[in-house]
Amino acid sequence: MCTQTSTTRSIFSPLSGMALKDELDIVIPTIRNLDFLEMWRPFFQPYHLIVVQDGDPNKVIKVPEGFDYELYNRNDINRILGPKASCISYKDSACRCFGYMMSKKKYIYTIDDDCFVAKDPSGKDINALEQHIKNLLTPSTPHFFNTLYDPYREGADFVRGYPFSLREGVPTAISHGLWLNIPDYDAPTQLVKPSERNTRYVDAVMTIPKGTVFPMCGMNLAFNRELIGPAMYFGLMGDGQPIGRYDDMWAGWCCKVITDHLGYGVKTGLPYIWHSKASNPFVNLKKEYKGIFWQEDIIPFFQGVKLPADCTTVEQCYIELSKQVREKLSSVDPYFGKLADAMVTWIEAWTEVNSSK
């Protein structure tokens, strides 16, 4: 692990970007130099970065000057977790969840290194992190639908007919941001619509209702590590696995049933980032194609998951979920038995790393 502390931090810290400065880590999985951080400097520089280097551990990843970061490569992961490192994916951005485990902060923001600062309709640079923090620090409303979107935003409120007993909302565990330019499409849709770009800026944040599972994308995602961290496992993907590009989906399905069970909320919508480059649809198809079959069974499974009332911590919920995955999804493919094992290993590793802190 290599660490470096910024000396120039104070120069670049706009007040707006300082919220939760000591309570939030930014986790970035990468295989290349982090030049993309230059564009984010005004917004990210006050924060601590956790870089998870994927692929060849001997490659040197350059982080632009002035950022405060720690970096882990595969050797670090193996050294820190020992045999339990088997639960961390290799050659897949799913490795990012190792950063969630290592963080000592309450909040995590994770972003892909091909994501840049987007502009709002007025042409102003969007401070994605600031919006995520707003989303996480205001409650969610999973128990009833508000037609005017997030009732806690300035200029908005609960509409007529919204029960007063529900207006305090529940703590927000996850803030799922969106993407301008390259939308997060699967390989078949990429192949069919190679030139489709997302140009629609939807000025809304909303709570995903209780009981509704959703496709969570890890490209631009923030969460409260204390509320949901141990469920933010990105699964077994990439090298040696039959599947890729379902890491964030897996985490999203698991997190949603657990937040529903524990009474937390998930928001989606703002902020947007600018997703610069579509990944290769042929490569993606190879990674995804089993998932495209499997999700037809996985999603009904998650829509039907019931967690027992005596599961009162995220860890308990997650272990229970791993049992149900083994029991109900192993018939889809033996992979799910391995994944259920890895889910247990992940919780063991999380507990070990976090209790020793």
Add this chain to the structure above:
Amino acid sequence: MCTQTSTTRSIFSPLSGMALKDELDIVIPTIRNLDFLEMWRPFFQPYHLIVVQDGDPNKVIKVPEGFDYELYNRNDINRILGPKASCISYKDSACRCFGYMMSKKKYIYTIDDDCFVAKDPSGKDINALEQHIKNLLTPSTPHFFNTLYDPYREGADFVRGYPFSLREGVPTAISHGLWLNIPDYDAPTQLVKPSERNTRYVDAVMTIPKGTVFPMCGMNLAFNRELIGPAMYFGLMGDGQPIGRYDDMWAGWCCKVITDHLGYGVKTGLPYIWHSKASNPFVNLKKEYKGIFWQEDIIPFFQGVKLPADCTTVEQCYIELSKQVREKLSSVDPYFGKLADAMVTWIEAWTEVNSSK
């Protein structure tokens, strides 16, 4: 009933406003001259209007020249329905549902007479009806959440992780539009925030997930009468009733559980209308206050409603729902027994009027 056919229709019909011209009626409840239609002329004139006159039947309501309309006052309602007219509210805009019953068309758009044409962020007049028609003619996606909103809009699609088996969607039964300027707040919120205005144009249409009940506002609402018409009953409100301003809420709760059961979808979002004037919050509080208590029981009731599999028509579902209302909500207030009776009367009246057509 008085009818009048437009002679000037063709002059004012922009092509964009002609969709479903012979398949859609516009239903307007009112107690005053319909001067507000002047502003809507470019959009509404091609369509047939059904005006439901509330209050004193001897008052003459003026409809601007050139509109094709039929008008019903209380005398007409009593004459047409006989004793069954008891299910139609008096001195409350809930009376509008009589217009839904009398229509011979497949689609209904209903709008309040204090709603004007809103402008989109580019300053262009919004053709609300055109957007509702788009919403109704494209499928809904209640079985899984799409983070990029309506996947059938131009420039949008299903995101990665959306099951392919669900991408055909389901028929859309209801399109719920929103309001710029005066938001649809209850009396307590109006009292606390008298000067709050909705200025946020959210450029989105979305499906309300299956299993999620929502607060439906009748101000700017379109629906497929063939799919859901008999459930679009606005209840017993106003004169002689202990409650007002819950007419559309009641219809919305009933419609949502029935669309969920029958496999149809409900969309909310665009289009916006300009809601010109807040109603008096003190008057509203008097109408609403029982509802503010009652909704704390009503909403959990609707969230838990299960309809038996052998209810395969809207009418069957609605009669079954009336039984459950009587059984489960009569303990909240005897009013719900009366309302359950009225629900049955409404279905009888609907069946009578519509089978004789």
